[in-house]
Amino acid sequence: MAGHAIVVPYPGRGHINPMMHLATKLASHGISLTFVLTQAWHKIITQAEDDFFSHARKLGLDIRAGLIPDCVVGESERWANKAAFFLSLSNMEAHVADLISNLNRSGATVSCIVADTLLSWAVPLTKKHALVSVSLWPNSVTNFSLFYHSDLVELQGRIDYIPGVPSLKPTELPNGLFYSSPVSHGIAQSFLNVREADWVVVNSFHALDCRAVEALRHKTPVQCVGPLNMPFTYWGDGKSDSESSQWLDSKPARSVIYVSFGSFINVARAQVGEIAAGLMQSGYCFVWALRPDAEASEIWEMLPPGFLEECKDRGLVEPWFRQEEILSHPSVGGFFSHCGWNAVMESVSASVPMLGFPLAMEQFLNCKLVVEEWKFAVRGRSREDENRIIAAQEIAGNLKMLMEGEESARLRGAVERFRELAKDEVTDGLSASNLKLLANRLKAGH
Known part of the structure; x- marks a missing residue:
């Protein structure tokens, strides 16, 4: 019998949305899952006009909310104190571990954790509980490759030696690569841990990101499953009468x-x-x-x-x-x-x-x-x-x-x-086949 997946997005709208799309697609392949949100974020999602959980129920998908306490710095303070926010993400781990124990006791045997790549605690927690680890990077494979090879980056002259990444000026790098802070150290740890994940899936598609995909093929193979928002969906009733x-x-x-x-x-x-x-x-x-x-x-x-x-x-x-x-x-x-x-x-x-x-x-x-x-x-x-x-x-x-x-x-x-x-890739191409392969492996428990 297929196990149950715990799905944990990074607590921010730009990360929660693609994880909701991935959860919907996995559930449509027959995966039962619990979508983890803090109390505050659950309120935001369920009060929105586009209630994800209501939409999932209407589709008959087995997606339930798993609520944890508000253990991270709130969204309104996130940009003002990025370091405090990023450090507070580790507070989620104990609550997710408790959720796993509670689900197992209730008979919903947890077999997998699907978590955002930037939650550095997720892969070690998965290994500790002998579960399948799936890491979602909700950005481009090109960006993933840049962070993956961050030890190669030197902020002098053009950066034209990162596998699969076009030549860049230092000013074109993501913030986490060009200054030293708790945030950049946390991101670096996340990319060390993701090397141990069983699956790394990315919200991109091969035709767009093929150079970076090929560069990573023999290191940490990434599977494109995007665009996750395609075909067009929003969590409403399907009407456009706004x-x-x-x-x-x-x-x-x-x-x-x-x-x-x-x-x-x-x-x-x-x-x-x-x-x-x-x-x-x-x-x-x-x-x-x-x-x-x-x-x-x-x-x-x-x-x-x-x-x-x-x-x-x-x-x-x-x-x-x-x-x-x-x-x-x-x-x-x-x-x-x-x-x-x-x-x-x-x-x-x-x-x-x-x-x-x-x-x-x-x-x-x-x-x-x-x-x-x-x-x-x-x-x-x-x-x-x-x-x-x-x-x-x-x-x-x-x-x-x-x-x-x-x-x-x-x-x-x-x-x-x-x-x-x-469109071709999400219909019957690489993104569709990668997603189907992942769902089949999760149902098989590996």
Whole structure:
């Protein structure tokens, strides 16, 4: 009889979302699993319009919530004190161990832990309990290879010797590689431990990341199972009758820009003002997901006076939208994005080219990849621009390049090619076969 899988995401929206997609796909192959969340994150997930657990029940999937105490630094404090947050992740281990014991006593024999790669305690805990260890890296294989070979990185001159990774400037590296801190030491430990995992799966696809996959083949073989959000799903009822969808229905094909900079890092208030002005100067309609920052309770407080009134016929501005629903709408023709990896995968899945505006972490690397390697994006910001306010006029010019003309056509052709390759891989190609093989091995207990 197949055992039971414990699924543990890293506590952050950008990591929880791909793990939810992976859990759904494993459950659809007949795997029973418990999805571990802190009390606070369970509240966020179940109160959201897109309740994952409700959606799973409607599909008849055996996915249950496993709640643990709020033992990590909260989401609102995470960016302000990254070191404290990262160190607090180790507090999860004892609670997950207790959950394993409780499930075993209840008759749901635990056979596997599927955990985010950055939870450094997960692989050792799995070995301690003689369980199968599956590590999910929710980013690119290229980024995985860079961290895997972090001992080779020297911050002098170009870095052109990391297997499977294109030539990089030090400023294009993820944060965890170019400064020494508890965070970078913790990431390094995670990548030492992941070498002992039974399976490493990545939210990418072979046609996109083949150089890095091949470079790792004889070291720590990684299995691409993405894009995990493809085919298009969100945790709602399958309908697209939201106010935003109805608004988009009234717009011409490929005429609207979707603007979102992720769920974690806030854009500087001065830069928000330039983005607002740039959107208006561009002349395009837009949908903007703008979260209030720590000093604002409402989004209007972050915007130039009168902006919401001025843009009411051309734009929607709200704290949150169903991103995949927006991107998949035929009227959306461009994605003004921070280049988080989930955003990259959703851009490919919806065949929408990007204007990259990275803010931190690995986003500058992702931006380089989508602009220079995969060529379906325009760069709006580099790490050299990290502390510079990009002016409205420059933003408007980049948006025009994204949305119309010869360059726009080239970008659109590139992302459409990758979308077809991704679709093939998740339907009956490598991503589908890797996922099926993993599910079969888990059901067999090894």
